[in-house]
Amino acid sequence: MPTESLYEHAGGDEALHRLEELFYDKALADPVLRTLFTERVPTHVDHLTWFTAESFGGPDRFSRELGFQYIIDVHRNLNITDEQRERFVSLYLDALDEAGLPDDAPFRQAVRGHVQFGAQVAQRNSRARSDDELHPIRAVPAWVWPE
Numbered sequence: 803m804p805t806e807s808l809y810e811h812a813g814g815d816e817a818l819h820r821l822e823e824l825f826y827d828k829a830l831a832d833p834v835l836r837t838l839f840t841e842r843v844p845t846h847v848d849h850l851t852w853f854t855a856e857s858f859g860g861p862d863r864f865s866r867e868l869g870f871q872y873i874i875d876v877h878r879n880l881n882i883t884d885e886q887r888e889r890f891v892s893l894y895l896d897a898l899d900e901a902g903l904p905d906d907a908p909f910r911q912a913v914r915g916h917v918q919f920g921a922q923v924a925q926r927n928s929r930a931r932s933d934d935e936l937h938p939i940r941a942v943p944a945w946v947w948p949e
């Protein structure tokens with residue numbers, strides 16, 4: 803298992819920002835996601851970068867400046883369908899290929915796991931009719947290299 807963090811291995815903020823930008827362009831252009839991503843939100847790429855950086859062992863800017871409750875709130879009542887969740891993950895992995903981040907199998911597996919998990923949490927929270935139905939996670943997950 804590498805000793806560097808997933809954040810360092812990815813190439814830091816610059817590389818993650820490139821990934822999130824490519825991803826967001828795809829999401830905005832996608833017919834299945836169009837009903838959710840209706841207009842370009844100027845903060846989206848930065849906030850997604852902060853979240854991913856923190857999860858991958860980089861700076862904890864997301865938690866410090868926005869707080870985990872923010873990511874719960876933004877997905878509430880979006881009613882994300884299975885098709886939309888799956889499309890989100892597949893566009894994210896397409897963007898990962900295009901962004902030129904490392905393509906070694908452990909890194910790819912870690913990113914895939916991270917986005918699949920995050921998409922499940924977002925979907926569940928988007929459909930919660932009360933706080934009791936929210937996913938129990940209340941902090942940015944600390945993602946690590948696969949076993």
Ligand code: HEM
Pocket residue numbers: 835838839841842843844845846847849850853873876877880882886887890916917918919920921922924925
């Ligand atoms: C790893 C999984 C995910 C992460 C880390 C994530 C992160 C975020 C963040 C940080 C924001 C706030 C953006 C801002 O402040 O400007 C946001 C908003 C949003 N997310 Fe997610 N999200 C995830 C999964 C999903 C999924 C699966 C969907 C739907 C298929 C989705 C749909 C949206 C929408 C529609 C918004 C509001 C509109 C916008 O900001 O463009 N998210 N998400």
